[in-house]
Amino acid sequence: MGSDALIAPPAPALNGNPNATADPRLPITENPASAQKPAQRPLLSYFKTEISIEHADVPIIACCLVSGLCDSSAYNAWTCFVSMQTGNTIFLALGASGQPITHPFGWLKSLISIFFFICGCLFFSWTRLINPKGRGTLAGSFFIQGSCIIIAAALVQAGVVPEPHGVVAETGSEVHFIELIPLAFLAFQSGGQIVTSRLLGFNEVPTTVLTSVYCDLASDPNLLKADNVKRNRRACAVLAILVGGIIGGWMSRSSGLSSALWLAAAIKISISIAWGFWRPNQALRI
Template sequence: MPQEAKATADDTSPPRKASSEALDVKKPGFFSTRRILGPVDKEFGDYALLVHSFVTGLVDAASFANWGVFVGMQTGNTVILGLSTAGLPDNPHAWTTTLVSLASFLAGAFLTFRSTSLVSPKGVTSNRLWLSTIFFIQAALIIISAALVSADLVPHNRTGYPDDEHKRGVIGNILIVSLFPPLGFQSGMQIATSRLLGYNELPVNVLTSTYCDLMGDAKLFALHNVKRNRRAIAVVLLFVGAIISGWLLRSSGGLQSVLWLAAGIKLLVAVFTFTLHPAKMD
């Protein structure tokens, strides 16, 4: 009898273990700590970066059209900064605006890398809350800039093509420098995020390296080439963003409509990442 009882006990052990394992892999609740602080699937990170390429086209086109300065494409700012040493272009504050934009960009990239290594040492995708926060901060910084423009606290060309005198007055006003820290900082965060997500083929802020990598791709004309597709779509989206920005600048909405649109898009990316981005499956 004792042996039979022991056998019976042994026979019933596996089901209890399986039941325990089933509880362990139960899908976490939407507001559970396990989900909020848990990993997300890196495979879907390229969608957010492609959307950010579109935002770069919006914001950089508007910034250059208004003040002759970029907030994301820092190669252009470096060239403009060099020209400013010879008094070119015809903008007394060109060196200030480009330098502030460049410094803000560097600060944004630097702090994004360093803070991620502290908050999420296993990688940016290992913590849903942190990845969402990075996107929320970028949206908030553009919202700040949009609010400054909407409140007419920063000189800008809101409609059409103003005469040269008016345009010189706008780009010559040092108050515009207040816009570049938030816009440059979020641009630095944006490209740092693309690196942290591991999508080096989507630098989101620039296209020079993208064009080069496209031409150097041995499988450029292959039917199935994911990296080629990402690069090509990024080019198209940035270009379309610049086109839309140009037409919005000519509309009654002007610069503020561009910035609010860019902020809204980034905010949607942040919300999507927090709520709908698929979790990483073990």
């Protein structure tokens, strides 16, 4: 018999792993491919989870309340809107003819507000590239929006930006161009909330304008139908902006402009926290 007959055949592989053998004399090793598998990051996975759209219209309607607070306060103090840019566009047009004569630089405030509103829309629209309905994306977006309002409120409360008391006619010597700074921050964050309403699919709640909402309400063929979700959202948006405007007006008159802005910031930060704990989209987990 030859020497080749004395060599034992190789032990069979276990579970398809060539490194794991049935020979008890040899150590069992793991598959290198499984050993190199990266560890899961539960926190990152949690914030990447897409939210459920159910009841997600509630925070968007709360943004209408913020618009009412900010616009009534800003217009009361600086005769300029920070959310409703239709009015600012008309003010900008009037500035071409030097009107109104009591607000010679009103057009500049409107221009700044429009410009930074557009910048906000552009900036927050990029979230569509990084999981726009993810918990982390929404929470981060609203945290930035809330921080912008906080900066504006802090500038006013610290006296860096003078807070007008009563109706003061603007003349060339009484214009405070530093007012453009909080206006820019407030307009920038307003762009974020309308972009979010679009990304979440709530086009009937634009959060910063009511003209189209009034039109859609009046022309809705199912206006009196009991089960009409879009009508309900539009009506709530109108009511929220109205209530926010009333609250902002009273707070500006009684406790100052900064108090209304602090309340608006608190709402935005609360929405940011809420997004972080929002229910996941169960349809994507099946």
